Amino acid sequence: MIRIAIVDDSETARMFIRRCLEIVGFSKANFIEADNGKDALEKIKKTPVDLILTDLTMPVMDGETLLKWIKSNPKLCEIPVLVITSAGNPAKESELIKIGAIGVLPKPISPAKLNTFLAPFMKDKEEEQ
Amino acid sequence: MTETQKKWDDIMYSAISETIESMAFMEVIPTDDSHEPEKDCLCVSLLVHDPVQGEFELFMGRDLITMLADTVYGPVMAEVSDQNIFDLLAEILNTVVGRFMSDILPEDTSFKLGVPEICVGDCSRNTSSLKKWEYIIEDFTFGLTVTGESLLKLRNTT
Numbered sequence: 001m002i003r004i005a006i007v008d009d010s011e012t013a014r015m016f017i018r019r020c021l022e023i024v025g026f027s028k029a030n031f032i033e034a035d036n037g038k039d040a041l042e043k044i045k046k047t048p049v050d051l052i053l054t055d056l057t058m059p060v061m062d063g064e065t066l067l068k069w070i071k072s073n074p075k076l077c078e079i080p081v082l083v084i085t086s087a088g089n090p091a092k093e094s095e096l097i098k099i100g101a102i103g104v105l106p107k108p109i110s111p112a113k114l115n116t117f118l119a120p121f122m123k124d125k126e127e128e129q
Numbered sequence: 130m131t132e133t134q135k136k137w138d139d140i141m142y143s144a145i146s147e148t149i150e151s152m153a154f155m156e157v158i159p160t161d162d163s164h165e166p167e168k169d170c171l172c173v174s175l176l177v178h179d180p181v182q183g184e185f186e187l188f189m190g191r192d193l194i195t196m197l198a199d200t201v202y203g204p205v206m207a208e209v210s211d212q213n214i215f216d217l218l219a220e221i222l223n224t225v226v227g228r229f230m231s232d233i234l235p236e237d238t239s240f241k242l243g244v245p246e247i248c249v250g251d252c253s254r255n256t257s258s259l260k261k262w263e264y265i266i267e268d269f270t271f272g273l274t275v276t277g278e279s280l281l282k283l284r285n286t287t
Contacts, residue, residue, distance in 0.1 A: 086227025
């Protein structure tokens, strides 16, 4: 079963992202939720995940710091990280992709927008299974 | 109204309508009429830290935000709590301000937002350097304001 981490300090945003994921084909995924980067790192170290969707602006540890931690950890660096943020623009997007994000999706998200980024990932997962 | 001010109005309308339609599947209509704050009005604020400084506030009557929350949370929750209502209000403002800032700033300029907070005080706040927008969803009105000299100065350049 695919495990997906959703990291956002807003419960509404986490629920909305989860609903969009379910609509695009991840209804049977095991979701792990965290409300900041530090909380996410602790949970991901205990329970490895296949995909991380993270917000940028969060208290305690922001999404960019989480991305840097993930990409600098040999055990976690292969996990795809998609950034979903309201504070994105082309400059920030290229910065985050340089660090290792698979993409940056501006809020408000929709199942269709999410599918654009996750379709290749889903295809890879299907081939693995 | 100058061309650049109208552009801000268009950008804000686009941000708020796309956000509400995506999250709650409801149509937003702009209104030029000024309305009295709703009796039971809730407010959330969000600071812009960089590259300009300012503050956005979103005001919404409890009836309207409860209706939106019922739509957003309805499929997964039997009962919507006050925490859910404030969280939804905060997420709406966060998304709208992000879209707005992204559209008014040059493409190569990053920006930094704070974390949404529940406003202290009532919904009738008024300051000298204030830009206000009002909208209607079904029969309910709601408003959004922005303050901050450096942020408002962008109106002359964008």
